[in-house]
Every structure is written in structure tokens, then in C-alpha cells.
Amino acid sequence: MVIKEPSKSSVSKRSSEDNFPDYAPPPYDWTYAPDELPQKSSARVGGGSSLITVGDDGRIEVDLNTKLGRALSISIPNPPRYTLQDVIERPENWLIKLNIVIQVVGSRGDVQPFIALGSELQKHGHRVRLATHNVFQDFVRTSGLEFYPIGGDPAELMAYMVKNPGLIPSMQSLRQGDIQRKRAMVAEMLDGCWRSCIEPDPVSHTPFVAEAIIANPPSFAHVHCAQALGIPVHLMFTMPWNATRAFPHPLASIKLGKTDPMIANYISYGVVEFLTWQGLGDIINKWRYTLDLEPVPLSEGPSLTETLKVPFTYCWSPALVPKPADWGPHIDVCGFFFRDAPNYTPPPELDAFLKAGPPPVYIGFGSIVIDDPKRLSAILLEAVESTGVRAIISRGWSKLDGPPLPHVLYLGDCPHEWLFQHVAAVVHHGGAGTTACGLLNGKPTAIVPFFGDQPFWGNMVAAAGAGSKPIPHLQLDAKNLAEAITLCLTPEAAAAARDIATKMRAESGVKTAVASFHANLPCTRLQCDIFPDRSASWTIKKGKKEIRVSKLAAEVLLWNIKIDHKTLKLLETKRTHMENRRWDPVTGASSAAFGTASNIVDATAGIFMKPYEEFKRNDSNVPTPVSDGHSSSSASDRDNGEGSSHSIMESSGRSGMQTAGAMAAASGKSVGRVVTSSVKSIVDVPLAVAEGLRVVPKMYGEEPKNHGEVTDWKSGVIVAGKSFGHGMTDGLMGLFVQPYKGARAEGAWGAAKGFGKGVIGVPTKLGAGVVGLVAYPGQGIAKSIRSAAHSKTRDRILMLRHEEGRWLLRTAQSLDQSQVISTYDELMRGKRTHAAQITIE
Template sequence: MEGPQPPRYSMLEAAGWPRDSSFQDGAKVKDDGRIEVDLDSKLCKTVSKLIPKVHEEPSAPPPPPILSLGDTCELQLNIVIQVVGSRGDVQPFIALGNELQLHGHRVRLATHGVFKNFVLESGLEFYPIGGDPSELMAYMVKNPGLIPGMKTLRSGEIQRKRAMVAEMLQGCWYSCISDDPSTQVPFVADAIIANPPSFAHIHCAQALSIPLHLMFTMPWSSTRAFPHPLANLKYSDTEPKMANYLSYGIVEWMTWQGLGDVINEWRASLDLEPIPATEGPCLTETLKVPFTYCWSPSLMPKPLDWPSNIDVCGFFFRSLPDYTPVPELDLFLRSGSRPVYIGFGSIVIDDPVAMTQMVLQAVRALGVRAIISRGWSKLGDVEASSDDQILYLDDCPHEWLFQHVAAVVHHGGAGTTACGLRFGKATTIIPFFGDQLFWGNMVASCGLGPKPIPYQSLTTENLAEAIRFCLQPAAQSAAYNVANRMGGECGVSTAVASFHRNLPVKDMQCDILHSEPAVWRLKKKTKSPIRLSKLAAEILIQHHRFKISDLQPYETRSVFIQNRRWDPVTGTASSLLGTSTDILKATGDIVYRPYEEFRRVPKGQSQLVPPETSCSRSSSITSTTDAVSLAPSSRSSSKLKATGAAMEGSAKSLGKAVGFCYKGMLIDMPLAVTEGLRAVPRLYGDEVRDHGDVRGWKSGATFAGKNFVHGMVDGFSDVVTQPYKGGQKDGAKGVAIGIAKGTLGMTTKISSAALGLVAYPAHGMMKSLYTVTHSKTRKLVIQARIQEGKYLVEHSVKSQENRQSAIRKFETAYRKPVDAASLSSG
């Protein structure tokens, strides 16, 4: 029987992407896991228009940021590190977490439950986010690109992966505000560090209004220096550097098409507005989120066009473990020449038996000794015995083992690759998916090993040839030289310095206790607004300086996601499309929700009969008889309840459809036209004035006023200034162009100014209404911060040390003067 149809990708279909093809028009997944991106296709040309225009590449490298390793951050923060991936993805962040602890931060690592002991044994706090990394690895081996094949879609496997992503998104949110699962100590994050595949990072940061810092092992930021590691470019009329740049945006768009609805549905549970389809893919770049890449700059320096908020800091290494090898391993290492290490770590291979035979044949053909790591695929039969040439190994720290081998063969995970290079080992990489091919090409380009051999292309012959290459003196010498250069880098320390440099420390600092981050703002009962930490606020509340109701949440770094418009035509079209989609969905729910309610009505008499208990047989029969006699009325009651719920659901859906219609026609589309008109000058190279963000009715009215004044003034002045500027630059031709620009500018700016008087205040009022009606998450965060403040006062050593100084400083510097009458009444 044919499986279920794959989900619709409406935007892709609208761009001409056939639903029944395996994404053949514009992009398809190659055998090596990369996405073949055809920039000449209709789809990619459509998507390319939605990617923000890039500025010219600088001719000289920008000055490097000042990252002083001796500097420390005065603030002591609660930091949650969110990581999705394998053990190799988690391990670098353990090193990072330990380094952050040295600076006085409290660090929680949130990742998959299977890594609990690994994290706790390193001295970090742990929080499980759900998800099965072994299942993720098996899925990625079958679908090495970001886009699944049709076979995977029909099997339902993609739906299970989407459900797992939804689980991990929720787990990441809980990791920001939940008590420690083991000790029950309260925890509310003051900052987030994450790898991009965790996906929840920017949304959690928005809900909490706290800083976010991304860190990763492969390029994820748009650059003209090289294409996205997961993209195999094909083009004819696109400039190569521009093609490289576009590849990042296109890969992001493909990812968002598969997960955007999952993310928006989860955002709704956090009281966050949905992200527009045009903003979701490149959100972190648009918001200029700080990014640190953890690879050695001696292998690949920072590209010239990466801005100052992006750093390349070096590999993240843990301290060398205190490890004593098992007797079998110790004996094997002392019994002959240095062996070759062969292992694929967390990769789950479909046919581990065939892989084992291939490895054994290659090793025996060369006559070398080898250590074969079983890994998650369990290479080698369980009963397979080691001998003088082959040793099967279960678990051993790479930091110890790689010091005792001649070369390494592995899947190309960033952590394993870095560890091999750290100890000067020539490397053969067998990539399966993700960044592994990127690291394989990097190793080969530096002469540290042969070209990577994709897993699907691996044979006994090319594996043996690759190992032979690694044992050559040239490869060994190149690896040794790289290890020497890497020895002078302090990747983890430099990354922590990058994290501290990008923190808004002055904005985060509590005005009473300077080492504490502020989470509250006190406006009443003080001469001026005062920022307070959880600890400082609770100390002052307990000493009756004010009440908890006098405090307001303080936004350390607010995240504002703007639905940008490029011109009035596309702006209006996209707004109309979005409104139509919402109305159609709500209209469908008018029928679908009653159907769902009636499906829940119990069917059959057996469902109404209670299970048999330990009572006597006769009482059991009596109970059964009673249940049968009551079954019709119970069933009728269930139907009545279902009917009521169905009518209620249908009515709500009808109300939503009407609401979407009015909102679209009266607010969204007028706003889209206004914003599109305001953005037109940007199309011919002019700057568009920044009037701030519309967050509520007050800022909406302010924005409208500024836009009206500047729109009128600039619109009329453009008629004169644009021809003058054009003439100065290009003579008569420039004057003609200037007249056209001036006429267009006057039309669009004056129109935007007039329409904005209605559109922006209405938009602000909707924002205010949304904030008032969606306060569940905000109240949850407030309560969590109150609970942590109480815990800190009761259990923290700092509370005893700072209690008197906090009260004294508050009284002298911030307390409002009071008259005698109020003192006597108090």
C-alpha cells in the first residue's frame, strides 16, 4: 500500500518546485550528503531575491577584536549551553563550560539525556532536552543532506524527526527556567550559548530578553570566501563570490521550509508571535547575534567579509584526562609498532558487519596494526576476538589514545578531527553527513591526509590506499607542523573572551550588587529607576524597602523581529498571502475541529466496563452489570460533551477567520504597503531613516509622527537634492537619473508618511493588545526569578556578605526623601 503523501511546501510549490519530485528543480541531495544548488533554476532565483543584498567585500582585513585572555567579566551569570548532536558535538562545550566556571559563572549544559553522566562527571550542571542522538545519527546517515528523499517522506520517518525537534525545542526552553533535576536548586538563565542545530536559542533569548551567543564547528555565516559546506553549487551567470554568499541563504531557506511550522507552533506556546516566512531563515544574521567558530585560524582564518561580531578562536580542548588503560589495551600498545586508529564514533551504520569486513581486509592487506573502535555501530562481531594485529576497543578517551597511534581514520566529526590534529596525526576522513566532508576537505587541502572518501564510495582498495597515504613521511610531517602551530592557540580561553566582549555588561549590571546581573527594574520609591538582581531585590524586599509588586521585569537584551519589506508590491503580496493562509486554515478548522472532538467519543461497550479488581467474583459481576446498565447514559453524556466542545471549537475557528480577515485588511496590508513604500529608496542606493521599533501603542504613535515629518521633508527635498547629487557625480546623465529618483522618492515618501499616520498606531495597538492577552510565559519567568532570589537569600554565602551593604547603598543612593508624616505613619 502506498504510504502517506509528503507534507506540502507551499512556498516551494509556488516557486515552481514540483511536489512529486525529490526537489529536482533547483536543489537535490547528492550521494555525499551535500545539496546540489542550481542558482540558474527558477526556485533559487526566487529565493535569492529574498536574501538581503550584501555590501562590497573589504579590500583589507578589518582590525582583529581585542580579546585579552587576562580580562575577566565582573558579572557572575547563570549560563545555559544548549547543544544538539553527538558526543563529539557535546565534548567541546564541556571544555567551554569548565572555562566559564573559572570566571565565576554557574553553567548548565542542556543536551540529550544519554550524555548525563558525561556532563555531570565533568563538574557541570546537566539538563535533559530530550531527543535520541543515536536515532538522529541513523536518520542523518540515511538522509545526509538537509532535505529528505521521497522514500523517507513516505515512510513517515521525517514526521518522527519533526516530533523529536518539537520535543527538543520544549526541552531547551525548560532548560532556561527549570530547577536542577537532581538538586532542585532554582535556575533562571542570564545568558545562552548554543550551537545552531539546537534551533531554540534565539527564541528562548527573546522570551527571556537575555543575550545569546552562538558557537559552532563549521561555517554557518554568509561569506563570499567559500560556499556553505552543505551546498554543491551549480551556476552559469552568477559571479562566483556572490554564488558562495547566496549558498548560505538558500540552505537556510531549505531548512526553514522543513521546520518553520514546528518552530512557530512552539513559539505560540511561549506567547511569542509567529516569525514571517521571509525572516525565519536568516534570523540570527539579521539580528547580528555574536558567533564564535571553534576551529584553528591556522587552518582557516576568518574571512574578510565577516563582521566584528564573528570570531574564529581555535579548537576547544578539554584538559588531558587522568586515564589508565585497560590491561588488554596496554599490552597491545607495548607489543608492536604504533597502530592505526579506525573508528566512527556516534555514527550509526546500516550494515556494520560489511563495514567491519572492509576495514579488516584493508588492514590485513597493508600488514599494519590497527585499533578498531566499536562505537555506536558496534563494529566487529560481539564474539570477535583481538589478536596481535587487531584490537577491538569499546571506550577510551581520544585525548589519551591518539598520543599512542600512528594515524587516525574516522568519520570527520569536528571534535575527533581536532583531537587528531592536536597530537600531530595524519588523518583519513570517511564523511557521512553534515560538516564531516568540510573537515575532510580541510585536512586534505593542508596535506594532512588524502581526499575524503564519502561513506557510500568506500571500498577496501581506496581505504587501504588512504591509510598508506597517512603513513607517508610527508603527511606525518605536515600533521606535526600543524600540531606545533595549534599548540600556541588557546581556543577555549579565547572563546570565553569573545563571549565576554559581546556581553552588554554595563546594561546587565545590578546597581546595588555589581557582580550580579539585573533582572528587575524599580521605578517607584526611588529618586531614579534602579536595576536590581534577583539577590539584591529579595534582600531589600525582606527588609521591607519595597514590595515585589513594585518591580518590573528588566530586559537585558531585547530581541525584536521585524517583518521587513523590500517594496510595496512584494510587501502587499506577501501580506495578502499570509492573511489568506490564516483565513483558510481557520475556515478549515470550522469543520475539522468538530470532527476531532467526535473522534474522541469512546466507542464500544467494553471501554465503559471497569477493569476487574481483587473483589469476589460475584461483586465483579455485579459491577459489570451496573456498568453495562449505565453504559447508554454514559455514552450519551460523552456525546453531549463532544457536541458542546465541537460547537465551541467551530465557533472559535469562525471567530478566528473573521478576526484574521479584519486584521489583514485593516492592519497588516496597510502596514505592508506603508513599509514597502518607505523601503523603496533603498532599492536605488539611498538610506532609509531608522525610527526605532514599534513595540506598543506609544512607540507606534511616535514612529508614525517621525515618519510623517521626515517623509514630508525628505520627499519634497528629494526633487531638488537628487538631481543636484546626480549632476555632481555624472553630469547631465546624473541629472536625469536624479530627477527620476527625486520624483520616485517624493511619491513614495509622502505616500508612506500619510499612510503611516494610520498604519503604525494601529500596528502598535495590536502589539499592546497581544502583550496583554499573552502573558502566561512572562508570569512564569517572573515567578521563576522570584523563587531563585528567595533561594539565594537563604542559601547563598553572597547574601550574608552583601546584605548590609545592599541595604546601606540603597538607602543612601536611591531611596527617595520622605517627610515626617510618612515616617510617623509608617
């Protein structure tokens, strides 16, 4: 990979002409030479001329020289343009203390940066819970953070990823049942992530209801938990996840053909997201059903975070990868996350080895689980022998080992922050955390990538001159490893690594990330009107007056009989609205009709198949797990750090009458689904037509009118009225307004184009208004009915917020309840317009 440095004049010209911020990055040339990463296709998806193939390194190869690829490259929309006025204002001092849950899926290297983040958040008064795999409980708790287990086995995940480094699994994994186990693990972790938002601390049993979520994207539950709770979510990650034209997705390699490389880069993100959703979308939607959330449409799932503009913070140094110019103000590149260096005293064996000769080379692959550790150990030792260096080989999760040698030390767990100060160079798998630690200490780096973002970091290090080109683990041998070590020990590599270290030490990654998190929070809606340092959870409305109150303030008012429970309404501090966007009336109506037909066919089949499944279940001797949807793990499980599933076990020894009853109930549910799907089509199809007609102007460059969100029957009627009014006025007036606008912009030719737009606008805008009179009220009525029928999750959140409020009231010290009451009275009378200065210990 080559990074081309632009001239200063070219950067300033681009910034001024395109209204891009001044921190526009240099252009990236992500053209891989054949010897950098393997490009040979080992599998094909969708036939011989497929857009997508799978490379030997596991990355998705996107071939844009196919018909579909060329069509995509032509139809890809322009990225949004952001101006300097779009930059988010960052508060200097943050006042509101929040319950924050950090959800992390991955290895120890993925968890460690978020421990540093959690510690920094605590300094701002936040209560921080880190939710991750059970095996990291001690690691998290000894760091001073609350811990919640979400289940899942990171060692198994690492082993799976080594065997399947890309998004498409191998035939071996399919035959061995790895895919079903991984999908079951994802379902378990989704459930664990939801419970981490609402359940008490597993050890202290202190109530906890999240008021904000921070997560890494592979946790997958983040946006959906935020929607159910109505709270903000912020994603943080170590590899690019937002589409950009600057460089391709790290899990994709590009075959360009005649396509513009920038367009190809942009397309690669959509391809990876689509494949990810194809593999997990059904699991996520089944889980969403348990949270009383509607399913995410297939067309919306892959681009959900992009559509919702979920704030993103990338945990890498801008000295290595600056922020691309087409990333908006809700996306930040802040620097690597480093925790405070731990107090560490090396064991005598390590201390003696370091003092016995020149600085050694560190070699280790951390949490990577390798099928043949003996073979890898032999390669490492042969490379060490041929280069004549001293080496520390970290055993890691693969337990690398070998014969005792005077110039080689086999090492167990040791903090990299301390160890990397005492070595000459580092060789590792390319995890973001390990890469960052090596570069921060100015150590040249050789990366042997296995999967994920590891090739990305290997290429970035090589492009900076601070190490060798990455060696994919399948190509690793003693010769190329020896060459990489030799290159890392050159003065040029050492100088480049020191230069990067100097730049990185000037950054404050964790502090910048916290500032980014605070800047993207909806401060106005978050703040309690009585306790200014507390997050609001409820609204109280009397007449035209509405105030926001925290859990503690609400319980004080309830305890003193100033309000009753019916007065309190759940507050959504950040509403997540997911909609099924339509491109045009034809595809919109046909897709809605097809979806309805598919649901009816599936439900009809269930009338016969579901009773049979119940019969076979009774015939089996294996107990069947049945989720209750809301139950929590037992106290004993929580104390042991377990609780990775809240399923209960249904006994298979049912009587004949019980089995017959279960079969009848299963059939009855399927009949109900047939009726429900049929009725739903009466709403879905007209709605798809109305929305399709509404967005037709987008095809010729005009921004469609947004009439608001439909949440219930009242808002449905309002949106219908606006749609009809705008459709009538804009549709008819467009015959005159559009030619006038066109003439002013482009003269006679513009007037002709404007007349064409006006002609198209008459039937589409009028049609959208007329159909909307039926569609939007119908949508609102359907949502009102659904909300009433699916209220378990909402009722549970209501109950748990009250529980935490009562706990806060019991434990509050020096709280003047009379001042709370007087402030409430003043707010309701309109004599106070700002938060009171009431503080408690």
C-alpha cells in the first residue's frame, strides 16, 4: 500500500471548494501488489461471474468488472458533504452523571481499551458497567469497573475466526457444525447484552438501568437495546466500519476493472455489511421480537448505523490514519486507548533474561487460537536461529513452546505496556491494541495477520516505514519471518517507529473519546429539571407544562404524594426511529406484497408443521429450553459470574393431554399469524405506495418532503394531513415553479427540464397525498394496537427504573426532600425555567 502525500495547495483547494474540514486526509492508494496479500480466489459466491468471491486470506473480493459491479459503480450515490458549520460543539465541562453500559465482544485485546475508557468515564462521575464475556470478569473488576457477563466463549470465537478469517465460512466449518454453534453463541450474547442494560449488579445486586450505551460493532445488540430503552448509543472501534471513499473495508479486497478506486472503496462497505446481515439478520430479528420491537427490514439491516447516523469514535492514531473527508461530524478519530501503566515487577527469570544480553525481539500472538501450535513454534525458533537474535516468545492462548535455549525465553502473561519498553522489535498478529502499544514505545513491528482488521494494521505500519509488509499466517515460514525481523532491526525502521511514537504521545486518545461521547449526547433532553447532574428518566405533564425528572426526583415526589404513578411517563432521551425506506412506488408495492405473501405462506405451513414439532418434542428425551423473555439468572449464578442464559428447561415428559393441548395451541398461533399477516397487508401495501410516490422527486435531484414520524393513530392523522396538503400544493404549483427555477439556473434548457419535473410531480405528489390519507392513519392505528399488545418490555423498564429510584432514595445522603418539592412546585407554576442547584452525596 502506498500513501501519496499531497501538496499543501491541493489540500487547501479541496477544503475550500468542497467545504471539507481542514483535517482532510491524504489520498490513499490501496493497490495491493501480489506479494502483499494473497488474491487468489478459493471460493465463489453466486456463480462464475459473481460480484463476490472469497480470497485465500479470507477477505471478500469485490469484482467490479462484472455487470453487477459496473451497475453498482454507476448507481452509487455521492457521499454526503459536510461543511465547517456541521462540526459538533464539544462541551468543556460535562455535568450530567449517567449509568453507562459498555458492551464488548472479542478477545482480551478488544476488552482492554474499553477498560481504559471506562476508567476515564468514571472520573466524570459516570457509573460504568463493562459487559463482556464471562472469562474477563476478574480482569474487569480488578480494574475498578462493574462487570456484567454476556456469555460467549472468546477462545472459541478466536478459533473460529482463524479457520474462517472472512465473512463466508469454509466447507469444513459447515460440516463440523461450527456455524450453528456460532449463531447460537450470538443469540446468547444478544440476550446477555440486553440484560446488561437493565439487570442489577451480579455481585452487589445494586439496581442498574442504562442511560447510555457504548459498544463495539461486533456486539450487534447496541442499536436495538438503545431503541428499546430510548437512550443514546455510541459505537467505538479499532477498524473502519463507516463507508468512505478513502480506503476499502478491511475485510474486502477490490478488483477494479475500469471503476474509479474511490467508488470501489465506497461499495466495499455495503458488500461487507450486506453479507454480515445475511448471516445474522434472522437471529437479530427473532431476538428483537422478545424486546417487543418490530423486525428490521432486509433492505435496512445492513446500513442501519449509517442511516441512523449513530455516533462513531475510532480508536486509532490520526498519525497513522487521518479522518477521511467524507466522514461527518458524528464520526471522530481520536487516538489509541491506553490504560494507565500497571505496577509490574518482572519475575526473576524474565528480569535475568533481559539483563543477560542485548534487547530481545518479542514474538507473540495473544488470543489467537492456532490449530497446530507445534508447527508454528518450530517456524519461530528456526527464524530466531537464522537471524541470531535473542527472543521472548509469548505462549498466548495457543501455548507456544519449544526446547530450552539460552537465547529464547518462553513467557506467560505479561503486560505489554511494561514489556515493550525492554525489547528491540515486536512480531505479533496485528491486533489494534498490541500494534498501538508497540508503536507507542517506538518499536519496529512485523505483523502476521490472521483475520479481521489485522491486515489493515499490518499495511498501515508498513506504509509508515515502521516495519515489514504483513505476512499472512498461511504464508508464514522461517525464511520470510527472518527477513521481516531483519528489516525491523534496521536503523530506518527504528527511526520511523520513533517518529510515530513522538506523534502518538502528543495524543490523548481516551480523553478525546470521552469528549466525543459527551459531544454527541442530547444534553437538553438528558438533564433532569430538578437535579441538574442527573439524567432524566420520566416526564411529568400538567396542562401545557412538562418537566423532565430523574429516577431519584420521581421517587421523592411519589414518596411525598406530590404525584402518582400514572402522572409519570417514560422518557426517551434519544428516540431511535427505524423505517422501511422505499425507492419508488413500483418496487415499494411489490416488495410489500411479496413480504406479506411470504409471511402468509410461512404461517400457513406452521398450521401443520408446528403441531408436528410439538409432537416430536414430546417424543424426545432431551429437555427443551424455553425462554421466558424476561427472567434473569439466579442469585447463585450471578455470584459465580455465570448467568449467560436465562432460559428455563421444559420437561419433555408431558402427558398425552398436555401434548395434544400444546399441538392445538401451536396450530392456533399459526392461524393467528395468517390472519394478522393478511390484515397487515391492508396497511403495508398502501403505505409502500404512498412512500414510494413521496420519494420519486429524489430521482431527479429534488429532496422529498418529510412529513414527520408516525408513532400512533394521532400522529398518523397529522402526517396524512400534511402529506395531502403538500401533495396538492406542490404537485399543482410544480407545473409553474419548477420551470421558473430551472430557467433561473440554466436558462431555456433549465426551463425545459423544470417543466418535465413539474409534469412528473403532478401524478406522484398528488398520488402520494391521496394514498397517504389512507396509508398513514392505517399505519398509526396498527402501531397503536401493536404498542398495546406488546408492552411487556416497556412495563419491565418502567418497573426497573422505579426500583433503581427507590434504591437511590434509600442510599442518598444529605438530601433535602423539601427543596425538591419546592423546586417542583416552582417549575410547575412557571416560576423557574432552569434546573435547580440541588446536590446530594
